[in-house]
Amino acid sequence: MSKDRAGLDITNLRAAWPREYGSKEAEMNTLDQELIHTILQEIDNHLNRGVLPVHNDHLKHLSDEGKVLEYLLYMKGEGLISGDLITKGTNSAPFRITNIRLTYMGIRALRS
Numbered sequence: 001m002s003k004d005r006a007g008l009d010i011t012n013l014r015a016a017w018p019r020e021y022g023s024k025e026a027e028m029n030t031l032d033q034e035l036i037h038t039i040l041q042e043i044d045n046h047l048n049r050g051v052l053p054v055h056n057d058h059l060k061h062l063s064d065e066g067k068v069l070e071y072l073l074y075m076k077g078e079g080l081i082s083g084d085l086i087t088k089g090t091n092s093a094p095f096r097i098t099n100i101r102l103t104y105m106g107i108r109a110l111r112s
Helices: 009-017 026-028 033-049 056-060 065-078 104-111
Strands: 080-090 093-102
Touching: 009 056, 033 065, 033 093, 033 104, 056 065, 056 093, 065 080, 065 093, 093 104
Parallel strands: none
Antiparallel strands: 080 093
């Protein structure tokens, strides 16, 4: 079982990661635990204000736009959030995540 710095299992995400996005292990080892917490807070703030549906464009100010999508894919794979992945192109590259919601695990991580 592979774990990132936050102690979260990244095995499932590694298997689903498209090869064109580079070495997922290297990418996942650089994830910033504080940014993950900030993203969870921002999702919670949007939901509490009634902003629906929450999507990755609402969160792009937190980091580079491409990086936010990468973090959201990671968080979805870890079960911290749920949402609908929209892909684009013949290779089904991740394009956007919409209808983002916190899961029970995500709420627990946010409150800890």
